Amino acid sequence: MSATREDVGGTPLPPGWAKPAHQPDAFELTTTTFEERAAKTMARPFARGAIANATDHAAALTTARFVGTDHQALREEARRIRAHAIANLPDYLDQWIDQAERKGTIVHYASDESEARRIVAQICTDQQITRVVKSKSMASEEVSLNSALEAVGVDIYETDLGEFVVQAMGDRPGHVIAPILHRTKDEVHELFSAMAGHELPNEAEALTAFAREGLRHAFLTADAGISGGNFLIAETGDVLIVTNEGNGRLTTSLPPIHIALVGIEKVLPRRRDLAVLLPLLTGHGTGQQITTYVSVSAGPRRQGEPDGPEQMHVVLLDAGRSALLGGEFEEALHCIRCGACQNVCPVYRQVGGHAYGWVYGGPIGAVLTPLFRGQEEAGELAQATTLCGACDDVCPVKIPLHDLLLGLRRRSDADGHVPxxxxxxxxxxxxxxxxxxxxxxxxxxxxxxxxxxxxxxxxxxxxxxxxxxxxxxxxxxxxxxx
Amino acid sequence: MTDRASFLAAIRSTPRGLDPGLPDRRDAPDAPTQLREGENRADRLQAEAEAASTVVHRVTANDVAATVASVLVETNSQRIALTTDLAPFVEDVQAAMSVAGLTGSIYAEVASNRAQAGALDATVTGCIAAVAASGSIVTSAAGAGRAGALIAPTHICVVRDEQIVGGLHELFDGDVLAEAGSLFALQSGPSRSADIEKVLILGVHGPGNVHLVIVAPD
Structure with a gap:
């Protein structure tokens, strides 16, 4: 596989580009307070302005998208589908596994973050994978997958434009669906010019073209593609991925091995449920009618198909999810990661995603982080809210985020975490x-x-x-x- | 390593939450991705596709080949591949291309070599359906392949009128996906990103030019 690497088109990225001086190895959750982290973003006026502008824009597009439809009925339908799927999670997972295996998918089981890292690293070692293209995956951020793979000698190329910048800067994504919301074009220009070894034009188009060329080479030479998954469809064993750039599909089509890391809560009973969930995910995420690329795959390439991977692995990730089932905070598992609650949150809009100290920002981050990382590390995040309820109003699957935040505050109180x-x-x-x-x-x-x-x-x-x-x-x- | 049985057992051991029951499909509410009453499918497809920056051509079956060839000339495409789901137009398109001095390979032959596939200027594909209300082309691994619709800077897709479904409900309830193979995919316009300061850029990893040729019924 590596013999043809140098001569396939695109321009190889310079060696060592993905090893920035600063590596975001450790989350700041344990070493800093919310206030300290928030102060860093607050001290960058551009970031505050950009976050507010971008989130305003997205929120307005979402509102416009559903004019003339019964938006509330659609949200209620989505809530029911998610609640039903989560209430019956083990059954639907069981069904998904049966179907996926029938279609040739190799399914792995990660109870916690370290097991997820071990499994993917093991696949890379077993299959002699040394170069990986990766499409955006919040689950992989949760488990810090990149550093685990680098440790076993794998070069990783984040292929979402924003994630590519994040990786090369040694940064972390600042928003679930818009990773470099908090970065300027000038910062990207400086970064890419340094990577190119010469001054690039300071225009979004030219900067994007530079990334495309380098990443195209990576797509054509990678040994494996690693993705997340937006949904798992129980009745068919499908993994669904949405992207606007097309990097998700190329990641899962061109390299000979596809590995998807997906949280267990992403399961939906039937394909037809997508007719409800997809317009909500994209309408609330970016305000689009539908995301440009929706890819639904089950198993590796079959006989007679012109392209596609020879192996498909799916790593199912629990990592704190099942502990929420049947409890006060179960509805946090209904989340479809659209980012809409971040866009309307008066706290997120001022402090940005990094202030939350882990993977998820905004109201859903203030809920998930204490639940996944523990009260001790992240309990203070439940205070990072005005309880205005804007997040409840915008959530496409009607998660009562502000009730969950209040519940976390009560728990914090009961645990003696309040001085x-x-x-x-x-x-x-x-x-x-x-x-x-x-x-x-x-x-x-x-x-x-x-x-x-x-x-x-x-x-x-x-x-x-x-x-x-x-x-x-x-x-x-x-x-x-x- | 955790195995399937113990993984699922751990999940089953948790208390069971409230189950509101799975909603009945028949009273599914309206969504932006559904056709409105009295709307023409091809017209809505054109409107939604154009809203997503797709260039739409409405033609009769006789004009498909010439339209495809002229787009290939306009976009200055040299390395061109056709996918088998372009049937029944493959031969016509190849003939029109050779009149224009162009040759096209069959995608399956190119795709076995990633470097060759990655160097294509344009792909011409059919589809298994188009969704009017979302402006989407639906392709299959068995037909256009996984990457056939987005590997090259220009993608031309031919859809016959009878392949157009109204909305996402019709797509997922119909039987057109049954023969899709290991993947089916919706694509709605050119590849796009607004990651850098919200400036919209087309053609990031996938095509910057997407042409949809809608063939009128006979």
Missing amino acids: RHEQLAFALWAQVWSRPLLYRATTAVARGSLRTLARDGVVSAKNPLLRRWTAGRDLIVDRRPR
């Missing part, structure tokens, strides 16, 4: 503000104090007393200067 002084302060506050007279008295005092601090009706960012509040914005005390 004694904070408990006392809130108890006192509840006592005071549930009495109208005291409420009026305390707010009058507060208003008076703020006015003394304000100049022309505004407490500015320079005021040391309220710095934590005013670091990111002015506090307006009176609309009209007095």
Whole structure:
């Protein structure tokens, strides 16, 4: 396989391009607080503006997409399908495995993250795989697959344009479906010019063409393609992948081996359920009528087919999912990873995805991260919400995200993760503000104090007393200067 | 390593959540990807495909070959492959191509060598269906192959009027997918990305030019 590597078209990427100075090996969850991580994004004005613009744009497209249809009925239908699939998860998984194996798929079982890494690394070692093209997979981010494969001598090429940039920068994706939302064209230009060894034109088109050329070479020479999966279809043993660039299909078509790493919760009972879930996934994800490429495969290439892999492996990933079944947080498993809740979240829109410290940002990240990583590491994320409920309103499968966040806060409280002084302060506050007279008295005092601090009706960012509040914005005390 | 039995047993040992039951297909709600009442399938397909930056040609069966050849000339395509699902138009298309001074290979012969497939300028394929309401072409591993529709910078797809289904429900409820082989796929317009500062770029990994030739009924 490697004999023809140098002469197949495309331009090989320079050796070592995927080994940036900074490797995102360890998640920051354990070493930093939410506030510290958020401050990093807050300190980059472009990132804040870009995140807000992009999320506004996506949210508006989603709204427009469903005009003239019974959007609420469609969401309710989707909720029922997801709830039914998750309530019967072992049965549907069993059926999926039967069908997939019947079509020649080799199925592997990963109970946790380290098992997933071991399985994929083992396949690479057994099959002498040294070069891998990879299409976007959040599950692989969960298990830190790339560093595990690099450790066994595999070169990995992320082929989604955004993920390619993320990989070369030694960064992490900042959004479920728009990985470099927080990066500028200038940053990409600098990166790609350094990789090319000469100055590239600073235009999105030219930069994209540079990545295409390098990645085309990788597609044509890779020993295996690694993907995630958006859905598993129980009745047919299918794995479904959606992409807009086409990298998902090339990843699963050109190399001789396809390996998909898929969370067990992605199962749907029937193909016809896609008629409900697909327009919601794409409509809420990017606002498109449908994603450009929807690829549904079951098993390796068959007799008489012109192309396709000789082997198809699927690694089913549990890693904390089954522990949620039947419990208070089961609905978190209904998520189809569209990213819509991130787009509307007033917290995410300010702090970006990295502040959440792990793989998923926004409301679903604030729910999944403590559930998958534990209360100790990530319990504080349940506080990273205003409880405004915008995420509930936009979720295509109607996950009650704000109830789940409240549940996590209660759990945090019950586990003794809330400091004694904070408990006392809130108890006192509840006592005071549930009495109208005291409420009026305390707010009058507060208003008076703020006015003394304000100049022309505004407490500015320079005021040391309220710095934590005013670091990111002015506090307006009176609309009209007095 | 965990095996199937213990993996599933661990999942089965958890409490069972509330099951609202699987919804009945017959009262499925409306979706953007469904045909509206009284809509013409071919017209809707054209509108949705054009909205996704596909170039649409409406022709009669007699004009298919000439249309395909002229697109190949326009896009300056030299290395061209045809897939077998282009039947019954394969011979006509090849004849029109040779008039224009072009030759085409059969994709299956090219695809056995990744380097050759990767160097194609254009592919001409049929499809197993088209979905009007989503503007999608549906191809199969058995016909256009897995990568036949997106390996080259230009993709031309020929769809006959009777192959057009209204919406996604009709596609998934019909029997057209049964013979698709190891993969079926929907493609709706050129490959696209807006990863860099939300600037839309066509032709990232797949084709930047997608032409859909809709053949009118006889």
